[in-house]
Amino acid sequence: MKVYHGKSVFGGIAIGKTAVYQKSEQQVKRVKTEDSDGEWARYQAAREASIEQLGELYDKACREVGETNAAIFEIHQMMLEDDDYNESVENIIRTQQVNAEYAVAATGDNFSQMFAAMDDDYMRGRAADVKDISERVLNNLSGAGKTGVTTDEPVIILADDLAPSETVQLDKDKVLSFVTVHGSTNSHTAILARTMAIPALIGTDIPLDETTDGVMAVVDGSDGTIYVDPDEETMALMQEKKRADEEKKALLQQLKGKENKTIDGKKIMLYANIGNIKDLAAVIQNDAGGIGLFRSEFLYLEKEDYPTEEEQFKVYKTAVETMAGKNVIIRTLDIGADKQCAYFNMEHEENPALGYRAIRICLTQTDVFKTQLRALFRASAYGKLSIMYPMITSLWEVRKIKEIVEEVKAELDEQGIAYGEPKQGIMIETPAAVMVSGELAKEVDFFSIGTNDLTQYTLAVDRQNPKLDRFFDPHHPxxxxxxxxxxENAHKAGIWAGICGELGADTSLTKEFLAMGVDELSVSAGSILPxxxxxxETDLSQYGKDIK
Incomplete structure (x- = not known):
């Protein structure tokens, strides 16, 4: 038996045979040609075929993992339509009089190196995307067509790495798990794996050869371990662990419909985080009490131009109607930092996490802000909708928001357009907001603590930088x-306070949050029942109400 360790992307136990997946990377030769027009036409045909394939992948991903997680394939389509990329390919074909394959490979390498050298983490991440789209075009030029993982029986896929396009093509009925040598927990592939609920490991120091191919193995996603050719004792232990996991899942289903109340009577709101209305099915399936964080920025990130008031109104209206009287808290536009939107034409910043983002954009580009507010207020007439404003640091921002809100309501009144009176709250995700939370609480209806950014700003640690993982400690005192x-400051002012960051789903802190008096936890849909x-099972009278 061989034991290898990696970093867990998604938990669970997978037992089955392995299949080593080797990428079918094209061996590209530089061939001189007199027919540059013909080579350019070949490239254009291969590019169009690639765009069509990516469209099919987008549709498949939308059905299986939601529109938000499928957005990577739209990004790949846009990259293939990029003028700089296409002009580079054409220039190499014509000036060097070479074959289309060489021009694509050279362009892919050049652009990938360019992205990899950039300071911005998001842009560095595009290096892998350029390689992916270039490989797709090369496959179409050679006639290889679609690529992906195919298998006749359920297997554990072993690979050096998997591109998002390869991951989404996995047949969930045939893939028990995947284990990769490279990859990061914040990659598109990792996000897709979590959404698809496939046990997965990354950063695993495992050989990809005949010693690991086609043999029995066990992946333990709970501790990031893969056992290759396990002995009888290990196999029996893992089979028992798998049975226990399945029993836990079945028992959790029995908790649907139950009130979120401790043994001693403390009630808490248990809501779900979503990125789009495509995610509503999972929210309902997992019996969430409402939506605690609707990330409205994905409406902007998925488009090539500003979404109109009507487009936004339809999405928000659908959300509140679908949730049938349950609270739907929609966060206003939160782009900037690692979420860049090209048509906003934002200038490059040395430190975007501390720059022009979220409410700072809204209070500067008030026309964009007002369009969203109009759509939100209109949708609030159709259900229980609340609005949440991100990245607040001071009282003047909240008061300025209130002024703009009043202007929007006056416009709607003048036009005779119906709207509701949504509750309005703010995200507490900066140390400044924490320190003045007593004053802020007097101005708003609720607080939602964004622990991801709060941890980043408090500890001065870039949460996008994998080199700083050991320093990023959300459990820091x-x-x-x-x-x-x-x-405490929220309760003094008579408003509620919740948590919508990743820390809200940390079950090791659930009892502590209850004891602190946290009123709401908003988490991924799959975390609701656990x-x-x-x-x-918690009795706060025994646990202790004061955590020191």
Whole structure:
């Protein structure tokens, strides 16, 4: 038996045979040609075929993992339509009088190196995307067509790495798990794996040869381990662990419909985070009490131009109607930092996490902000909708938002357009907001603590930088003290305070949050029932209400 360790992307136990997946990378030769027009035409045909394939992948991903997670394939399509990329290919074909394959490979390498050398983490991440689209065009030029993982029986896929396009083509009925040598927990592939609920490991130091191909193995996603050719004792242990996991899932289903209340009577709102209305099915399936974070920026990121008021209104209206009277908290536009939107024409910033983003954009480009607010207020007439404003640092921002809101309501009144009166809250995700939360609480209806950015700004650690993973500690005493302070200040002012960051789904802290008096936890849909189980089993009179 051989044991290899990696980093877990998604938990669970997978037992089955392995299949080593080797990329069918094209061996490109430089061939001189007199027919540059013909080579350019070949490239254009291969490019169009690639765009069509990416469209099919986008549709498949939308059905299986939601529109938000499928957006990478739209990005790939846009990259193939990019003038700079296409002009480079044509220039190499014509000036060097070479074959289309060589021009594509050279362009892909050049652009990939250019992106990899950039300071911005998001742009560095595009290096892998350029390689992916170039490989797709090369496959079409050679007649190889679609690529992906194919297997006749359910297997554990072993690979050096998997591109998003390869991951989404995995037949979930035939793939038990995947284990890769490279990759990052923030990659598109990792996000897709979590959404598809496939046990997966990355960064695994495992050989990809005949010693690991076609043999029995066990992937333990809970501790990031793969056992290759396990002995009888290990196999029996893992089979028992798998049975226990399945029993836990079945038991969790019995918690649907139960109130989120501790043994001693403390109630808490348990909501779900979503990126688009495509995610609503998972919210309903997992019995969430509402939507605690609707990331409206994905409406902007998925488009090539500003979404209109009507487009936004239809999405928000669908969300509140579907949730049938349950609260839907929609966060206003939160782009900038690692979420760039080309048509906003934002200038390059040395430190975008501290730059022009979120509410700062809205209070500067008030026409964009007003369009969204009009759509939100109109949709609030159709259900229980609340609005949440991100990246607040001071009182003047909240008061300026209120002025703009009043202007929007006056416009709607003048035009005779119906709207509701949504509750309005703010995200607490900066140390400044924490320190003045007592004053902010008097101005708004609720707080939602964004622990991802709060941790980043408090610890001065870039959460996008994998080299700093060991320094990014959301359990840091300073973070927990800030959460406690925010909750206390909210309650003094008579408003509620929740958590919508990743920390809200950390079950090791659920009891502590309850004891602090946190009123709401908003998490991924799949975390709802496990957290409900902890809530129902907690007795705060025994646990202690004051956490020091």
């Amino acid at each position: 300073a973070i927990l003290a800030m959460i406690r302070m925010v909750v 957290i409900r189980k902890i809530i129902l």
